[in-house]
Amino acid sequence: MASLPPIDLFRGWPASELIPVDSLKDAAIKALSSKSISEAGFGYGPDEGYHPLRQNIAKWLTDYYGPQETITSDRVCITGGASQNLASILQVFTDPLQTEMIWLVEPTYHLIFRPFEDAGFYGRMRAIPEDESGMDVQALERALEELTHAGGDKNSHKSYVGKPARSYRKIYKHVIYCVPTFSNPSGTTMACSRREALVRVARKYDALVICDDVYDFLAWTEGPKSKPIGHSIQRLVDIDRIIDGGPQDAFGNVVSNGSFSKLLGPGCRVGWAEGSEAFIYGLSQAGQTKSGGAPSQLMSTFINELLETDTLRQHLSTKVIPEGHRRNSLMVSAIRKRLTPLGVTFSPDPEQNTVVGGYYVWVKLPSPLDADQVCEKAIEMQNLELGNGHLFSVPGGESQCVDLQRCLRLCFMWEDDEQLVEGVNRLAIVIEALLDSE
Ligand SMILES: Cc1ncc(COP(=O)(O)O)c(C=O)c1O
Missing domain, CATH: 3.90.1150.10 (Aspartate Aminotransferase, domain 1)
Structure with a gap:
């Protein structure tokens, strides 16, 4: 018809x-009118990203989620959005010759498969079902156990190491991808007990959990709010910091992948990653970042104004x-x-x-x-x-x-x-x- x-x-x-076109316009004018800010914005910038923005994001995340421990700027780096950053994470922390399998909650965000393929994991993605409480972590553990008993993935060639060892990174054996809160596409939110179980499974099998936490701030409730709504969202990255005495090694097992795409506008192409200090430093050492500094440097200075003035x-x-x-x-x-x-x-x-x-x-x-x-x-x-x-x-x-x-x-x-x-x-x-x- x-x-x-x-x-x-x-x-x-x-x-x-x-x-927020007008607010972004004001923020851009303010940033560009300041010599020191615009000089920083037009330069290559540090590998971890524009420091004032890292500081403001760390404060904003701390206020919103209310984690047990304050989030410091060392735990945050600036990215070109969640998709770009997924590719960077895979570049630094995985190797198709050493990393055995990618486990994804199903149904899952449909545009996420290509970065995994680009990173060499074509044919090595496995689905883990979800129910109304999120990813079925028991099914994940069974599948990991079966693979381990079968002697690992036959595609991985252990005698040849594709990526060199570097002090700033580790290569994880597995990757688990999920959108724990208001998932795309199902809208499902993973129950807290599942989140804890997932962190434990990740530690047991040397897996990195990549959480696209891109919808967390878009939360509402019918009932009265006694505390900020984000306090009821315990991210996997927060759990990894505290559960069973904290991370097993300096890198931890969870990275939170955040983005301003759904909050301000996708064309901003600015996001952030949060993880352990060692993980965040390692992520900032990706080759394409070393040659040029963090992505979206100029836009980072505009978005920082929105945080500085509480406009965001x-x-x-x-x-x-x-x-x-x-x-x-x-x-x-x-x-x-x-x-x-x-x-x-x-x-x-x-x-x-x-x-x-x-x-x-x-x-x-x-x-x-x-x-x-x-x-x-x-x-x-x-x-x-x-x-x-x-x-x-x-x-x-x-x-x-x-x-x-x-x-x-x-x-x-x-x-x-x-x-x-x-x-x-x-x-x-x-x-x-x-x-x-x-
Ligand atoms: C779960 C999820 N991750 C990542 C993205 C893309 O984020 P970005 O624009 O920051 O790359 C989307 C966009 O729909 C999404 O739904």
């Missing part, structure tokens, strides 16, 4: 009205979070009204979760419909773009998530109110038509 205007519930971007915090608390809350409620009530009666289920349900957030609602179609059929018809009949569940399965291995072919990801942060409701209506029309033709 080409005459219908397009609606895109797949795109996982912030809507343009959520970008205000933007999140007065704009992005209320907007996310409102949009999520709007989409969920449209789903309840139009899709639930057709047999569709969804998660996370704000009525059953004290803290909700992120960008996505994960929808399960009624039997016998499948996501391919629905996505194809949605475009053809309704000019409606949806996130097909298939996209989020880990390539190369057997899918662990039996229901993916019946699932859809719906983003509530891109389209405006009218389009969100209309998009759900259009999806209902497609489902009705397909159920009628069965």
Whole structure:
């Protein structure tokens, strides 16, 4: 139905009205008007990134998460966003000849596979299923145990070491990738007990857990707030600092991969990594960083102004979070009204979760419909773009998530109110038509 205007519930971007253009403009003018700041901004900059921004991020993270121990700037380095930084982490801390396997929660963020392939792990990614409490850590441990008993991965050539030993790094034997809070695509938040179990499993099998913590700040609750909401989110990196007496070695087993993409705008291409001091220093020694300093140096000086003046915090608390809350409620009530009666289920349900957030609602179609059929018809009949569940399965291995072919990801942060409701209506029309033709 080409005459219908397009609606895109797949795109996982912030809507343009959520970008703080004026604040960024003011921040840029302020930074560029100061000789010392602009000189720093236009230079190559230190390997770990613009120091005032590292300090301000460390303070902001400490205030938000309220960890047992203060986060210092030595634990933080500046990145070019979570995707760029994933590639850097793999460059420094893995070697396809020594690192045996990449374990990913499934369903998982669909654009994450390429960096693993680029780093030499094509065909060596394995899916670990999740339920409503997040990654099934027992299934992960069973799989790691089986691989260990089988003598490790046959693809790894232990007699030849591809990357030289360097004092600033270690090569981990395994990598575990997850989005513990408000996961992309399922919106799932990993239970605290699972987080602790995951850190212990990572230590036992010499694994690095890479957490994309990119949605943590986009959290809201229906109930009264007695303390900052972030205090209820215990990151894996915080757990690794304290559990069982702290990290087993100087590098630790968890890195938190943060980003301003979903908070300010993806084009900023600025993020941060947090981990042990040794890990962060090692990460800053990646070859491409040594030749040029940390990425996004100039933009870092602009974003630092937003932190200095508390503008970022205000933007999140007065704009992005209320907007996310409102949009999520709007989409969920449209789903309840139009899709639930057709047999569709969804998660996370704000009525059953004290803290909700992120960008996505994960929808399960009624039997016998499948996501391919629905996505194809949605475009053809309704000019409606949806996130097909298939996209989020880990390539190369057997899918662990039996229901993916019946699932859809719906983003509530891109389209405006009218389009969100209309998009759900259009999806209902497609489902009705397909159920009628069965
Ligand atoms: C889980 C996850 N990680 C990383 C990214 C990309 O982050 P960045 O723009 O900082 O590279 C996204 C974007 O959708 C995401 O959902």
